[in-house]
Amino acid sequence: MADRLPKELIAEILTRLPVKALLKFRCVCKSWGSLISSPKFITSKLNQTIHLNKINNTDTHIIGRYINANEEGGGEEGRYSVIIYDGSCFIELENPILYCASQLHIFGSCNGLVCLSDNIFDYVFKKVNNLILWNPSIRKSMRLPMSSIGIDSHGLREVVDGYGFDSKTNDYKVVRIAYINDFPDAEVELYSLNRGCWRRIYVVGPHHRFTFAPLPSQVFVNGIVHWVGGDLDADYDISILTFDMSSEVFCKMMPPAAPPHGWMPTRLAVSVLGESLCLGHFDSLVSKVSIWVMKEYGVVQSWSKLFAFDVDEGFGRFLGFRRTGDLRFFKRNDRMFSINLESQQAKDLGIWLSGNPEAFYAVPHVAESLVLL
Template sequence: MEAAYLPPEILLDIFHRLPAKSILACVCVSKYWLSLIKTHDFIASHFNQQSSISSSSPHPLFLIRLCFSFRARENHYFLRRDDREFTHYAEVKTIPPIVNDRSFSVVGSCRGLVCLMHNLYTSNYTIALWNPAIGKTITLPKPGVTFETHGGFESLLGFGFDSSTRDYKVVRVVRLLECEEIAIEVEVFSLNAGSWKRITSAAPQYNIVERGSQAFVNGSVHWVARRGSNNNEGYKNVILGLDLQGCEERFRELELPESLKSDSPMYLTVCGYKESTIAVFKRRYLGEPESQIWVMEEYGAVKSWVRMLIIETYDGEVPRALGFRGNGEVLFEIAGGEIVSGDPESFEVSELGLWGVAGYSFVGSFMETLDLLDR
């Protein structure tokens, strides 16, 4: 008996409704099915379909990385629903060696892909993109600015998505240390092109925080930076943004609240807030009584900064902000590496049953995608 024939438009309609795990099974059925699925257009339309389904769900997913002991070099990745109980959804079972190595830190997550970098980044230039849904990882080519080419440097990375060209981009900002004045080099990796390009001419000459935090919001990557003043007022902190949309990436500067401009930038963490704006977490230092969280309620409007939360020490330790939940609660790493959820209005703290080695945990939004399947 001949196998039943289904027109390609019917097959594609079915495939669009399937989760990533089922799609992986389908590509093994026949070369014809593989040819329908493993295309840039199908992967894009499948993501749009799954995104529509996910947006209708009241409880999206978070991807969480935990390391359970100093001796064990393995990482563990879990998916949790953003509901009241932070319900366990699944554990990521297939973890490539480069992702499982504790020598790698998570730069950020975006549209279902995770960007990681080696912790010894001044001598090991390995950067990887990982898709947990399909278990695939790619390693980026070596960047152009290295110790061999430019001498000593400090660097930080950013990771985001160019919706105009449907392209994932990794940004590398490098401050050269063997120059008398501030010297910044900037490189952008395009997944579509598979290569790095230099955009140093567009880069403002700011001091950076090596391996500092980053947030991808409104099409731009954001970092905390420190710039010198032209009117002898000294240095001040700013949020430095790089618009990833289009072929000509553009920098912009967002002012911080007055009380954050003169702090050490090492104690400031930038993160996304409700997918449409940014927040800054200020860790207390030098005997200060509290930490603070500031939110820019209207993205780009300097006057819209509000202090949302004041945090005292928790069991003698200063909490580390990991991100925000959909209901506005803040995810913290506290003493002993426990992850908790804090309500900024009631100041109540909820335990989530998550523990790991302090300083290694990561929490980021997650959505299934087939990206990297065609790479």
């Protein structure tokens, strides 16, 4: 029967099926296996998923957290867990990193392909973080080759990574900013999944200090990676450093006007609401959270304060938004909460955040993807 149907119709039907079914259907016949594994079909399936997510207002996040086994009555060592939250329930994933020397960190998720690290920049053991690209939908991961910039060879002071997607070349990239010896000297390398290797980029190094809490806040919006930190060319005034994954160029973006008490750098975070860049700030002096949104991307004058509200002293680190506009954060009692920005009502999301609170991250994620197949 399938042989009588046009190939285009078969492809259209298959793109509407879940990834788990497609992985099985590759074994039906050689033609189906070749079709499902083709770059064209993988892109079509991804576009279909993104389209349906927008229509259905689907809100899925991938979340990394540290679990202290002692607190749960387990063994002596803790472990790092990765879960997916679809707005209604949590599903724990069999991630490629369960144990690591320092901490797991999710840098971002683009089109269902997650970039994570099994070790942050470590002076003691003279290691630069190992990076892994991982698609939880197909349970496939790959470890990136080590960068040529090392602590022994370059005397690094600080390493910052960013992850995103180059839509012009259909390529997933990781940019590494490595500060050499004294600031502000920096080396920049770029990893390309299409090329399968790192290459040095000879661009003007960013004169920028990042706000670590413990790792720099970053978000991928509009084809560009954003970090928040201080501008070394302007007496450490707060600015947003950007890197365009297509043009491979750094720029700086001004934030909105500072609040009355000024910016508290370690309490700043960039995020995304829908497709708009957002900036969140928790002023611990007055226990107030303020959220700004850039209504027209790249236009500084379009920064607009979305909300400002008081919070109790249990408020934790700002993590970002759900598609519904709820603010996601956690409190000091190791519970994950969201707060509705209009009603300012908090909701316990039912997940326990044990162990090190700084090892907790949540980023938007496309749960149905064949990328990396």
